[in-house]
Amino acid sequence: MRNKIQIAFALLLLMACQTPEQALKNAESSISGERMKEYILELGSDAYQGRKPFSQGEKLSIDYLKKCFQEIGLEPANGNSYFQKVPLVMVNGKVGTPLNITTPNTTLSFEYGHDFVAFSRQMTPELQVQDSELVFAGYGIVAPEYNWNDYAELDVAGKTVVVLVNDPGLDSGRQDFFTGDAMTYYGRWSYKYEEAARQGAEAVFIIHDDKGAGYPWSVVVNSAAVAKVYPETDDNYMNRCKIEGWIHQSQAKELFAAMDLNLDQIIEEAKKNTYQGFEMKAKAKLKLNNSWHKDVSHNVMGMIRGTDLADEYLFYSAHWDHLGIGKTIDGDSIYNGAVDNGTSLAWMMEIAHAFKAMPQTPRRSVVFFAPTAEESGLNGSGYYADHPIFPIRKTVANINNDLMLPFGRCKDVMVTGYGKSSLDDILLQEAQKQDRYILPDPNAHTGMYYRSDHFSFARVGVPALFARGNNHHREKGKEYMAEREQYWINNCYHKPDDEYQDWWDLSGVEEDAKLLFRVGWHIANSDEYPQWKEGSEFKAIRDRQFD
Numbered sequence: 001m002r003n004k005i006q007i008a009f010a011l012l013l014l015m016a017c018q019t020p021e022q023a024l025k026n027a028e029s030s031i032s033g034e035r036m037k038e039y040i041l042e043l044g045s046d047a048y049q050g051r052k053p054f055s056q057g058e059k060l061s062i063d064y065l066k067k068c069f070q071e072i073g074l075e076p077a078n079g080n081s082y083f084q085k086v087p088l089v090m091v092n093g094k095v096g097t098p099l100n101i102t103t104p105n106t107t108l109s110f111e112y113g114h115d116f117v118a119f120s121r122q123m124t125p126e127l128q129v130q131d132s133e134l135v136f137a138g139y140g141i142v143a144p145e146y147n148w149n150d151y152a153e154l155d156v157a158g159k160t161v162v163v164l165v166n167d168p169g170l171d172s173g174r175q176d177f178f179t180g181d182a183m184t185y186y187g188r189w190s191y192k193y194e195e196a197a198r199q200g201a202e203a204v205f206i207i208h209d210d211k212g213a214g215y216p217w218s219v220v221v222n223s224a225a226v227a228k229v230y231p232e233t234d235d236n237y238m239n240r241c242k243i244e245g246w247i248h249q250s251q252a253k254e255l256f257a258a259m260d261l262n263l264d265q266i267i268e269e270a271k272k273n274t275y276q277g278f279e280m281k282a283k284a285k286l287k288l289n290n291s292w293h294k295d296v297s298h299n300v301m302g303m304i305r306g307t308d309l310a311d312e313y314l315f316y317s318a319h320w321d322h323l324g325i326g327k328t329i330d331g332d333s334i335y336n337g338a339v340d341n342g343t344s345l346a347w348m349m350e351i352a353h354a355f356k357a358m359p360q361t362p363r364r365s366v367v368f369f370a371p372t373a374e375e376s377g378l379n380g381s382g383y384y385a386d387h388p389i390f391p392i393r394k395t396v397a398n399i400n401n402d403l404m405l406p407f408g409r410c411k412d413v414m415v416t417g418y419g420k421s422s423l424d425d426i427l428l429q430e431a432q433k434q435d436r437y438i439l440p441d442p443n444a445h446t447g448m449y450y451r452s453d454h455f456s457f458a459r460v461g462v463p464a465l466f467a468r469g470n471n472h473h474r475e476k477g478k479e480y481m482a483e484r485e486q487y488w489i490n491n492c493y494h495k496p497d498d499e500y501q502d503w504w505d506l507s508g509v510e511e512d513a514k515l516l517f518r519v520g521w522h523i524a525n526s527d528e529y530p531q532w533k534e535g536s537e538f539k540a541i542r543d544r545q546f547d
């Protein structure tokens with residue numbers, strides 16, 4: 001017994017004598033690729049049925065995550081519970097008619113699922129627009145910080161608005177105009193639908209194009225075909241437009257041509273600050289039926305309580321949900337989501353292990369957050385942001401990951417949304433210690449910054465970081481990663497083949513866990529609040545919280 005006590009004492013002494021760098025190195029060495037593999041195999045196994053919210057797969061997933069958090073030694077983060085209930089509603093829409101548009105010269109009839117798609121959040125069984133006047137509203141953006149208002153001279157109340165996708169910065173060649181090719185939130189469909197509703201429109205259609213949207217028309221059609229999941233609201237979404245949708249660019253061209261207008265020319269014009277939209281002298285008619293059911297899903301959250309700054313919080317996040325059981329491809333219908341998002345869950349859990357392996361507790365509290373229903377539109381994290389357990393003002397930063405490629409160690413650290421916050425500077429400092437370089441997301445025009453859970457934190461003002469190695473393999477170079485990623489997107493992304501493979505190399509995910517552990521450790525032990533940089537659309541929101 002005495003021996004044991006002596007050894008324990010000696011160990012404590014040893015830990016206390018470590019330099020901070022030694023302590024970090026020791027903690028890092030507790031990050032284990034082998035254990036990552038176990039997490040991914042378990043969460044990605046067929047038993048979890050693709051981790052669909054509300055399913056038996058949800059029950060298994062959230063119980064397993066809770067068990068892991070307990071084993072790591074994390075405390076429950078929601079009172080004495082590891083769960084936060086997330087009330088959601090699943091809405092199934094059926095479009096019963098073509099979209100008929102009458103112009104002074106002709107009547108156009110667009111086919112659902114081919115020429116256009118439409119859906120509605122309003123929980124009403126029957127929704128229709130009839131003789132609804134069409135108004136073209138440019139990009140459909142009201143952005144005072146860019147001195148931009150597409151609705152300034154328009155009255156769209158009770159009418160159908162037609163808008164362009166993305167924002168005017170795209171292809172402008174100017175970094176100071178919106179944010180150049182990098183999409184702002186104003187470019188996302190979700191914003192355009194929100195703004196049209198604020199303007200009182202009864203319907204809104206976005207004109208699709210591949211580059212502007214960041215994905216092909218087939219993605220629009222496929223996601224319109226499945227039931228949509230939204231957070232439950234008191235007003236059952238009656239404040240939203242009756243109908244939301246997309247029109248294929250060819251049909252939009254046809255529509256403008258029917259009024260002797262050229263869409264390509266109009267797109268050029270609409271990029272100018274002086275541009276004004278117009279009444280299209282056309283009327284729309286469409287009908288759809290909605291059915292819905294309400295249910296409760298769960299965010300999972302564990303934490304390490306801090307010391308002298310325990311009432312300030314750093315959030316790590318990785319969504320636990322995936323797509324469930326879907327269309328059968330090659331005899332398999334379980335969408336396992338091993339990469340999306342098993343790899344990031346493993347990444348987050350290993351970071352938690354590293355925090356627990358440090359000789360001292362961090363000054364700030366650190367929350368490990370696995371939100372639900374990310375795949376259906378950031379619903380779990382969005383619910384948390386609107387119903388936070390810890391004050392948003394005291395939430396100093398979010399570090400999120402999603403879909404980490406298991407193809408080995410990378411030279412690059414790809415930052416989606418690079419330049420938005422001071423978190424980039426901390427990351428750069430730590431990345432250099434790993435002999436790595438920062439790569440701003442080369443596809444920033446796709447608006448990826450708005451497409452995973454960090455955005456839920458950003459939109460309420462919390463500086464958020466989304467970074468991982470992705471493009472430049474340390475030994476095999478850039479071409480190898482490009483080829484692997486392309487292969488993965490074509491064959492596995494949102495398909496039943498997103499399954500664990502024996503040839504995977506998790507050393508890159510492991511290295512990213514070490515990197516973002518260090519970034520988080522730095523933040524969790526600092527007095528400073530990470531800041532949004534000048535020009536970021538979230539800066540004003542954060543600044544208001546500190547007035």
Ligand SMILES: [Zn+2]
Pocket residue numbers: 319340341374402403
């Ligand atoms: Zn994902």
